[in-house]
Amino acid sequence: MASAPQRTASTHRSAVTRGTHEFQIVGYRAHKSLARVTDSSSKDAGAPLLASGAPCTIKSSAFQVGGYNWDLLCTFHDTGHRHLKSVTLELLGTDIASDVIATASLRIGNPLGRWPPAVWLSDAVNTFTKKAYGRSWKLSLPDAFRGHEDRYVSTDDRITILCTVEVFQEDAAATAAEPTKCFVSPVPPPTIAGEFRKLLLLLETKCLETSDVTFIVEGTQIIAHRLVLAMRSPVFAAELLGHMREITTRHVTIHDMSAPTFRAMLRFIYTDEFPINRSYSMTRDLLVAADRYDLGRLRLMCENILVESINVMTVMSTLLLVRGRQSCHQLEDSCIKYIASDPDVYAAVRATDEYKELKETCSSFIIEVNERIATHSMARHTSSPYSSPGSRCPPEKSMSTFDLSSGLVRGTHEFRIPNFSSVQRSHGHSTVGGENSGEHISVFLRLDTDPGTAGVKSSRSFRTDDPSGKAPSTVLASDIITIYTNECKSWGYRKFITVKSAKSRYMAHDGSLTIHCDVEVTKAACTTSASTTTIAAPIIIVLPSNIASHLEQLFVSGQWSNVTFHVEGSKIHAHWLIIAVRSPGLFFAVVRPTTKRGMVPKRVIRIVNMKAAVLRAVLHFVYTDELPPVDDAVVAGEMLAAARRFRLERMKAMCKNLVSQLVTKDNALSMLELAWRHRCKELKLYCSEFISLAMKCWELFSILDLVFRKEYVSSSTR
Numbered sequence: 001m002a003s004a005p006q007r008t009a010s011t012h013r014s015a016v017t018r019g020t021h022e023f024q025i026v027g028y029r030a031h032k033s034l035a036r037v038t039d040s041s042s043k044d045a046g047a048p049l050l051a052s053g054a055p056c057t058i059k060s061s062a063f064q065v066g067g068y069n070w071d072l073l074c075t076f077h078d079t080g081h082r083h084l085k086s087v088t089l090e091l092l093g094t095d096i097a098s099d100v101i102a103t104a105s106l107r108i109g110n111p112l113g114r115w116p117p118a119v120w121l122s123d124a125v126n127t128f129t130k131k132a133y134g135r136s137w138k139l140s141l142p143d144a145f146r147g148h149e150d151r152y153v154s155t156d157d158r159i160t161i162l163c164t165v166e167v168f169q170e171d172a173a174a175t176a177a178e179p180t181k182c183f184v185s186p187v188p189p190p191t192i193a194g195e196f197r198k199l200l201l202l203l204e205t206k207c208l209e210t211s212d213v214t215f216i217v218e219g220t221q222i223i224a225h226r227l228v229l230a231m232r233s234p235v236f237a238a239e240l241l242g243h244m245r246e247i248t249t250r251h252v253t254i255h256d257m258s259a260p261t262f263r264a265m266l267r268f269i270y271t272d273e274f275p276i277n278r279s280y281s282m283t284r285d286l287l288v289a290a291d292r293y294d295l296g297r298l299r300l301m302c303e304n305i306l307v308e309s310i311n312v313m314t315v316m317s318t319l320l321l322v323r324g325r326q327s328c329h330q331l332e333d334s335c336i337k338y339i340a341s342d343p344d345v346y347a348a349v350r351a352t353d354e355y356k357e358l359k360e361t362c363s364s365f366i367i368e369v370n371e372r373i374a375t376h377s378m379a380r381h382t383s384s385p386y387s388s389p390g391s392r393c394p395p396e397k398s399m400s401t402f403d404l405s406s407g408l409v410r411g412t413h414e415f416r417i418p419n420f421s422s423v424q425r426s427h428g429h430s431t432v433g434g435e436n437s438g439e440h441i442s443v444f445l446r447l448d449t450d451p452g453t454a455g456v457k458s459s460r461s462f463r464t465d466d467p468s469g470k471a472p473s474t475v476l477a478s479d480i481i482t483i484y485t486n487e488c489k490s491w492g493y494r495k496f497i498t499v500k501s502a503k504s505r506y507m508a509h510d511g512s513l514t515i516h517c518d519v520e521v522t523k524a525a526c527t528t529s530a531s532t533t534t535i536a537a538p539i540i541i542v543l544p545s546n547i548a549s550h551l552e553q554l555f556v557s558g559q560w561s562n563v564t565f566h567v568e569g570s571k572i573h574a575h576w577l578i579i580a581v582r583s584p585g586l587f588f589a590v591v592r593p594t595t596k597r598g599m600v601p602k603r604v605i606r607i608v609n610m611k612a613a614v615l616r617a618v619l620h621f622v623y624t625d626e627l628p629p630v631d632d633a634v635v636a637g638e639m640l641a642a643a644r645r646f647r648l649e650r651m652k653a654m655c656k657n658l659v660s661q662l663v664t665k666d667n668a669l670s671m672l673e674l675a676w677r678h679r680c681k682e683l684k685l686y687c688s689e690f691i692s693l694a695m696k697c698w699e700l701f702s703i704l705d706l707v708f709r710k711e712y713v714s715s716s717t718r
Contacts, residue, residue, distance in 0.1 A: 019065030066167030111154035118142035200270035420513040444492030555623035567607040585646035633662035
C-alpha cells in the first residue's frame, strides 16, 4: 500500500526558570571616585593630573539561574559626575552547548522607603550565544535612578541592586516531530487578540455603530459593548444582561471610580493586557476595580505589581487596601511578611505618619495587623515557609557584596622642616619631601615599599597652616585615585607654594615650616557571596490570556445569542457582534444580506447551501481560532471551501493540513481535484506526490505479480 509523503509537525513548549541575585555595593560613593583612576607616570604636575577617563568596573559573585552561571558587571565612568554607567549581565562558563534565551529586570530600592524603587524591565528576550563573544547583555539603568542616585544610597554608603533573570528552557521531548500529522501549509498566528484590540480602538474613536451601552463616569461618557463586558465579567453580566435595572437602559452611571481607571479596566477587558500606566496609584485603583467586577486575571496582575512596590511607606496603605478582600490574601500575606521580616523594618513602619494616623483612627486594624505579625514571627522561627507538603518552591535567590569601604585606610603625616630659611630643601627620611625649586616649594608623596604587580591605589592632600591663624591655610588636594607602581613611586606638585609666601605667612616663630599630608590607600576590594535567609518576594501566578476560553464558553452555551442559524433541521446559536469582529466575510455574506439597511440583523437566518457540520465548524473557529475534531475528508474539504469563501486565512491553512491528513488511496483523486478547484498549491503538490507514489507502488506490485505467475506456470509444466 502507498504511504503518504513524509511531512511532519512538531510543537515547541518551554519552561521558565526564575532567579534573583542581590548585589550590594558597600562604599558606593567612595567607589565612584575609582572611576577617575589615573596614570601617575608624570611627575611634572603643577595641578592635579587629569583623569584618563577609563571605566572602572566591579563584578558580583557568580550565581545560578536555570542551571547556568551568571554574574553582574557594574561600570562607573567619569563624565563629570562619576556615576554608575551601566550594569551588564554575563553568562559564564566554557561548556555552553546551545544558545540561552533569557529576560532580565533591575530593581534598585530606596533604603528609607521614601521613594518608590527604581525598576527596569526588559521588553524583549536576549539570546546569549554559545560562542564566547555573545555572552553579555548590557541592561538599561532604571529611569528613576538616573540623576537621583543619592536617593538610593543608604546612610552606611550602600546601594542594593536586585537583578531578576528568567531563563527559557525548551522541553526536548515535547518538540519531537510527530509523523502522524501532515503539514503542508504554515498556519498564521491566532488573531482573536488583535481583532478585539481593533474593536476597542473603534470605541476610542467614538464609533457608535456597534456599541450598545454608555457609561457615565465623572461626567465622561464611555461607550462599550454589553456582550463583551458580560462575557468577561460575571458582575457586568448580571448588571447588563441579567435581571438588574441596568438591562433596561442604555446609559449606566458608575460611582466611586475615576474615568481613567474605568478606561484602563475596559482596555484589559477587550485586550487581556495590563494598561500602559503602571503607576502605584493606578495599580491600586485597578485592584479595587478588578475586585469589584470579579476580573481575576487583572486582580492578579495588580497584586504582582503591588508586591514589587512594598516598602516602609506603602505597606500600611496596601494592607488597608486589601483588608476584607478575601481574593487578595496573597498580597496581604506578603505585606505581613515584609513587616515581620526584620525588627528595623517593623520599627520604621511604626514610625511612619500613616501608621500613627491609623493607630488613632482605626485602632482595631492596627491591633489585627500586630497580631498577624506576631503570629507570622512565631511561625517563621519554628518552620520554613516552604516546608509544607505540596508547597511551591521559591525562586532561586542569591546575594553578593562588594565592600570597598572596608578596604580604605586613612593616615596623616606631619613633616616639620626646622630652620627653613637656611635649609630650603628636603631634610631627613620621610614619605613627604620638600625641596626648593627656584621660587616655589615642591612636594611629593613617595612610596618606599614594593607596590607589587597590581600597584597601590591612593589619593592625597597637602596642607600648610599659618601658626598665628591670621592667614588661610594653603591646601592642594585631589580626589583623583593614583596608582603607584614600580615605575612610578611618587606623585605631587611642582609648585605647592612660593618660597616668599612660606617665609612670610607659614613659618613658625622658631623658623620652622610644617607641611601636612593626608593619605587614603585603597586596598584590594573583593566581592563576597553570602547565604541569606531573606525570602524573595512571592511570585503571584497570573493565568494566561483567557479571552479565547471565554468566547468558547459563550459559543457552547449559546447564552445571550441574538442570531440563530437554521440549517439541515439544526439550530445553531451565535452572536452577530462576534461574527462581525472575527469574520467580516461571513457577516457580509450571511447576516447582512438578510437585514435591511440601518436595522438590527435578524434573529433567525436560514442557510440552504451549507451542511450543518460545516457551519458549526466555521463558527467554532470564529469563536476559538481552532478547528473542531473532524475525521471526514468530505466535510474537511467543504470546510476548506467555506474558509476560502469567508476569507478566514488561518482556518484555510488549518483545513489544508487537515485534508492532507485524511488523504487515502481511495480519495486522493477527489482531494487533488479539490485542491485544483480552490487553488491550493501546497495541497495540490501533496496529493500529486501521494498519487505518484501510489502509482509506482501499483506498477511494482504488477511486475511482481507477473513474475510470480510465470514462475508458477513454469513449475507446473515440469
